[in-house]
Amino acid sequence: MSRENGRLHLWAFLQGIGFFPGGWRVEKATPDAVFQRAYYERIARMVEDARFDAIVFGDQLQGRDAAGRTPGRLAIPTLDPFTLLAVMAGVTSRVGLVATVSTTYNEPAEVAAKFAALNFISEGRAGWNIVTTVHPNSPWNFGEPELLEKSARYARAQAFVDAADAFWRQAAGHPAANAADALRNQWFDIAGTLDFPTSPQYRPVLVQAGQSPDGRNFAAQSAEAIFCPAPTIDAGRAYRDDIHERARALGRDPSKMLIMPGLAFILADTEEEAQRKHRHVLELADDQLCIEYLSESIGYDLTRLPANQPFPLDEICAACEFPAEDVRRMLTPAVEAGLSIADACRDYARKPRGHAIFVGTPEQMADRMETWIDAGACDGFTLQPGYMPSELELFCAHVAPLLQQRGLLRREYQGPTLRDHLLGEFRA
Numbered sequence: 001m002s003r004e005n006g007r008l009h010l011w012a013f014l015q016g017i018g019f020f021p022g023g024w025r026v027e028k029a030t031p032d033a034v035f036q037r038a039y040y041e042r043i044a045r046m047v048e049d050a051r052f053d054a055i056v057f058g059d060q061l062q063g064r065d066a067a068g069r070t071p072g073r074l075a076i077p078t079l080d081p082f083t084l085l086a087v088m089a090g091v092t093s094r095v096g097l098v099a100t101v102s103t104t105y106n107e108p109a110e111v112a113a114k115f116a117a118l119n120f121i122s123e124g125r126a127g128w129n130i131v132t133t134v135h136p137n138s139p140w141n142f143g144e145p146e147l148l149e150k151s152a153r154y155a156r157a158q159a160f161v162d163a164a165d166a167f168w169r170q171a172a173g174h175p176a177a178n179a180a181d182a183l184r185n186q187w188f189d190i191a192g193t194l195d196f197p198t199s200p201q202y203r204p205v206l207v208q209a210g211q212s213p214d215g216r217n218f219a220a221q222s223a224e225a226i227f228c229p230a231p232t233i234d235a236g237r238a239y240r241d242d243i244h245e246r247a248r249a250l251g252r253d254p255s256k257m258l259i260m261p262g263l264a265f266i267l268a269d270t271e272e273e274a275q276r277k278h279r280h281v282l283e284l285a286d287d288q289l290c291i292e293y294l295s296e297s298i299g300y301d302l303t304r305l306p307a308n309q310p311f312p313l314d315e316i317c318a319a320c321e322f323p324a325e326d327v328r329r330m331l332t333p334a335v336e337a338g339l340s341i342a343d344a345c346r347d348y349a350r351k352p353r354g355h356a357i358f359v360g361t362p363e364q365m366a367d368r369m370e371t372w373i374d375a376g377a378c379d380g381f382t383l384q385p386g387y388m389p390s391e392l393e394l395f396c397a398h399v400a401p402l403l404q405q406r407g408l409l410r411r412e413y414q415g416p417t418l419r420d421h422l423l424g425e426f427r428a
């Protein structure tokens with residue numbers, strides 16, 4: 001990678017209101033803005049000025065109030081990523097634009113065509129975070145009773161991506177070697193009828209976040225950038241080594257895939273002030289909200305249970321919608337520690353989904369990022385602002401310039417496409 005491109009990659013994972021479940025209640029938060037075009041335009045310009053590689057939007061296919069379990073307070077909707085990214089493309093010229101899209105509840109020709117559109121109108125800045133959908137309520141929105149089993153979801157994902165790739169290659173005038181396979185499974189038959197001009201990036205950058213063996217193999221096979229939760233340097237290094245080993249076994253060059261662990265953050269001028277802000281955002285998630293939050297993550301209505309008692313593990317595992325063994329593994333430590341439901345849910349809401357959390361000053365955050373990069377724990381970070389937009393603003397204004405001064409982050413983009421930002425070289 002060219003030095004001018006920096007050693008550290010930055011992606012902004014934007015979840016509407018931010019990372020912490022109580023974040024939308026912070027005085028500086030602007031939850032209403034997630035419905036306004038100007039908000040997305042401003043964020044896109046800010047992130048590009050700070051020289052991020054890309055902006056990413058997630059994908060939630062489940063009804064958040066399914067089974068009456070998670071009433072209104074968690075139900076802040078996520079808007080369609082393609083629409084938001086098209087708006088952002090209109091006010092920027094370099095930053096990458098990544099939409100998360102499921103391969104379990106879409107069809108390849110349709111998804112390939114949407115990404116082709118985003119890639120054209122952004123002049124080669126599109127990326128696809130490929131997910132297989134984990135929430136067990138999602139199938140209800142697609143007329144299906146239950147989620148496909150995980151290895152079947154990943155097998156479908158691989159065939160889906162092959163078919164989409166055949167579409168993009170054919171559209172770019174380079175029929176894929178595997179086009180025949182794609183045609184055989186009857187998923188792909190329209191690209192040949194289209195006459196596309198050449199795009200500066202023939203297909204979107206492929207992104208993945210597999211954790212299970214099936215998921216990691218899929219990521220190692222297909223992804224150019226990979227998200228993961230990594231709470232410590234050792235966890236990051238172990239994940240990166242594992243993916244690199246899987247990639248080598250598949251004949252891929254590991255230097256062509258970036259490992260980007262999630263990093264949530266709260267910033268302030270002093271460490272004490274940052275700690276105070278962190279405590280405040282945690283306090284804003286009251287017991288009721290924390291119990292609803294964990295309820296949604298395991299697919300079981302914990303609000304019906306006495307909050308001052310421990311989890312009745314057998315009762316929950318017999319009825320929860322997520323796989324019982326995963327839920328048992330997740331809740332057992334709290335039961336063994338003798339925690340009440342309220343305390344365990346509060347703990348969970350403090351560290352959502354196992355991601356690393358940084359609380360401190362811009363200088364400390366730059367130090368920490370540099371340490372992780374130097375230790376080979378990652379190639380960059382998928383940043384998840386503690387709440388929006390103020391924490392992202394602080395990062396762009398104060399941490400990004402420090403990273404640039406240290407030669408870690410590009411001062412200028414080296415090329416026009418998202419793939420250029422990842423690899424520091426032009427690859428058509």
Ligand SMILES: Cc1cc2nc3c(=O)[nH]c(=O)nc-3n(C[C@H](O)[C@H](O)[C@H](O)COP(=O)(O)O)c2cc1C
Nearest residue numbers: 058059100131133134209210211212215227228229
């Ligand atoms: C940073 C990050 C963001 C993710 N975003 C989404 C998302 O928006 N939608 C989704 O269905 N899954 C999302 N996932 C879940 C992954 O796709 C994946 O299912 C998860 O990491 C577990 O891996 P496994 O599928 O191999 O078990 C995300 C994971 C990570 C680490």
